[in-house]
Amino acid sequence: PSRMLSQQSLTGVLDDCFCDIESIDVFNNFKIYPRIQKLTERDYFRYYRVNLNRPCPFWADDSHCSIKDCQVEPCPEVTNALFFFYPCGQYSQVANANTDIVDCEQAQDLGAINSTLSNYSKEAFEDWARHDDAQDHFCELDDETSPDADYVDLLLNPERYTGYKGPSAWRVWNSIYEENCFKPRSVYRPLNPLVPPRGKGCSSSLCLEKRVFYRLISGLHSSINIHLCAEYLLAEGWGKSLWGPNVQEFRQRFDPAETKGEGTRRLKNLYFLYLIELRALSKVAPYFDRAFVNLYTGDRQEDQASKELLLQFFNETKAFPMHFDEKSMFAGQKIEAKTLKEEFRLHFKNISRIMDCVGCSKCRLWGKLQTQGLGTALKILFSEKEIKNLPEHSPSKGFQLTRQEIVALLNGFGRLSTSIHQLHSFRALLKEKR
Numbered sequence: 360p361s362r363m364l365s366q367q368s369l370t371g372v373l374d375d376c377f378c379d380i381e382s383i384d385v386f387n388n389f390k391i392y393p394r395i396q397k398l399t400e401r402d403y404f405r406y407y408r409v410n411l412n413r414p415c416p417f418w419a420d421d422s423h424c425s426i427k428d429c430q431v432e433p434c435p436e437v438t439n440a441l442f443f444f445y446p447c448g449q450y451s452q453v454a455n456a457n458t459d460i461v462d463c464e465q466a467q468d469l470g471a472i473n474s475t476l477s478n479y480s481k482e483a484f485e486d487w488a489r490h491d492d493a494q495d496h497f498c499e500l501d502d503e504t505s506p507d508a509d510y511v512d513l514l515l516n517p518e519r520y521t522g523y524k525g526p527s528a529w530r531v532w533n534s535i536y537e538e539n540c541f542k543p544r545s546v547y548r549p550l551n552p553l554v555p556p557r558g559k560g561c562s563s564s565l566c567l568e569k570r571v572f573y574r575l576i577s578g579l580h581s582s583i584n585i586h587l588c589a590e591y592l593l594a595e596g597w598g599k600s601l602w603g604p605n606v607q608e609f610r611q612r613f614d615p616a617e618t619k620g621e622g623t624r625r626l627k628n629l630y631f632l633y634l635i636e637l638r639a640l641s642k643v644a645p646y647f648d649r650a651f652v653n654l655y656t657g658d659r660q661e662d663q664a665s666k667e668l669l670l671q672f673f674n675e676t677k678a679f680p681m682h683f684d685e686k687s688m689f690a691g692q693k694i695e696a697k698t699l700k701e702e703f704r705l706h707f708k709n710i711s712r713i714m715d716c717v718g719c720s721k722c723r724l725w726g727k728l729q730t731q732g733l734g735t736a737l738k739i740l741f742s743e744k745e746i747k748n749l750p751e752h753s754p755s756k757g758f759q760l761t762r763q764e765i766v767a768l769l770n771g772f773g774r775l776s777t778s779i780h781q782l783h784s785f786r787a788l789l790k791e792k793r
Contacts, residue, residue, distance in 0.1 A: 373631055378681035383630055386679055387779045391637075394672045395773045400514065401665045403654040407728055407766050410508040411472065415716035417534065470521040470719040472511060483657055513728075513770060516721055518583075519590030519602060523719035534713050535576060568699050571635070572706065578632030579729060581625040582778040584612050589781040606792065609785050626782065632733070633775045634683040637676055639736035640772060644673035645746055646758060654765075669769075685740045700741055707734050725774070732771020735764040 373380065398404060591605035613622035646652060647669060654665040711730045717723040739746070745758040760768075 373627055373634070378634060378683070380627070380630055382681060383633065384779065384783060387633070387776055388783055390675050391672075392776045392780045394668070394675060395769070395776050398665075398668050398672055399770055399773045401654075401668070402656045402658070402661055403665050404766055404769050405512055405514050406510045407513055407724075407770070408508050408510050408763060409724055409727055410505045411720050411723055412507050413505075413715045416712055417716060418530070470523060470721050472720045472724065473515040474509065474511065475515060511724060516724060517590065518586045518721070518725040518774065520587045520592050520605075521719050521721055522592075523717075523722050527718045528722075531713060531716055532580065534716070535710055568703070571631075572703060574628045574631045575635060575733060576710070577625055578628035578630075578775075579733060581613075581629040582632065582775055583725070583729070585609075585629070585778040585781050585785075586774065588612065589784070604781075604785060604788060606785065606788050610789075629775070629778055629782075631683075633772075633779060635685075635740070636733065636736045636768075636772045636775060637679060638683045638685060639739040640673065640768070641676040641679070641682060642743060642746060643739045643760075643768075644670070644677060645749060646760065647673065649749065649751065651752070685743075703737065707737065728767050729771045729774055731764065731767035732769075732774075735760065735768040736771075738764075739768075 588609040589604050590602050591608060592600060593603050593605065594601040610617050612618070613626055615621075615623050618625075647666070654662050654669065656662055656665075707730075711727065711734065714723060714726040714730055717726050742758050749757050
């Protein structure tokens with residue numbers, strides 16, 4: 360199985376486009392990945408405003424995670440010199456100090472949000488509160504204006520394994536697949552996504568637009584699973600946790616032998632999603648070329664350096680020779696094309712609301728960010744004419760992106776780039792274990 364995954368299955372040309380996986384690997388791992396890592400460390404891109412307290416609109420929530428480590432409440436401080444936090448929301452006896460330390464480290468490191476922000480950052484956010492008025496949202500953007508929304512430092516809250524699984528997690532993904540995707544009828548999605556589906560996957564009878572939408576969601580799911588497998592909690596010790604790749608977990612989700620061939624399809628959908636967002640980034644470059652579009656943080660040198668890095672990054676994306684051809688989408692009659700585009704938008708807004716049903720706070724944070732990032736990429740691809748006709752000196756007319764959309768777009772693509780980079784590492788590990 361390892362040989363099949365590493366050498367034979369995940370190769371060649373992707374469906375619905377004329378690009379091969381090997382070219383994407385080389386382009387991403389050597390050109391894109393190093394640049395996007397540096398870019399997302401800049402102040403403009405590291406802070407994301409999100410409402411993690413909005414209730415699930417689709418089903419009754421029991422208000423707790425499948426495991427306690429997903430809780431977001433900060434642990435209460437204590438004066439005992441041996442430790443600083445108790446298990447979230449609970450007080451224990453000092454005699455249980457060792458257990459408490461382990462529990463609280465898990466709560467911080469796994470599902471809980473690290474909400475630490477400097478006073479400088481808090482003051483700066485008030486100055487960042489100006490947002491562009493984007494008219495064509497693909498995601499719910501209530502987080503930008505909600506009084507319950509807070510800025511989160513993404514660098515302090517890396518996406519990795521949290522232990523969030525079981526019926527609660529399955530219900531979220533099941534709802535996304537069954538209720539929102541243009542799902543081929545031949546694909547059977549059980550409640551547990553780890554159970555291989557029946558049928559042969561995407562049906563060629565589906566029109567390109569519906570196949571694309573389904574593959575985007577599958578690719579996003581695959582990307583998230585790769586992150587969790589690559590940053591897995593391998594061991595815990597006194598005051599220190601060991602994180603690293605879990606090969607067995609990866610095999611369970613993606614090895615053809617473990618998934619009856621479905622794992623390879625999932626990974627190919629990741630590459631397809633990568634191409635879609637890469638194309639959007641190359642298309643939106645003219646928007647950022649305009650002088651009055653800046654990455655405002657209040658520090659001119661920081662802002663200028665960030666924009667220079669961003670424009671260099673866009674030049675790299677435009678240099679890729681095998682971009683996805685989005686002109687093949689919505690190329691039918693105007694009425695039919697408009698209907699399909701609107702259906703895309705409404706499905707995607709619904710998916711962004713389903714993310715409010717994720718019980719783990721850190722999972723919800725990254726789910727909402729990546730969903731909005733993909734929605735922003737689609738908005739860009741659907742706005743090619745508006746981007747081409749941008750006015751040179753008018754910041755209030757034509758195509759616009761809000762700060763939230765820009766941060767989500769770059770970080771969301773950064774997650775995809777990281778997935779492909781991590782996938783390369785898993786291939787090497789599987790090859791070693793043969």
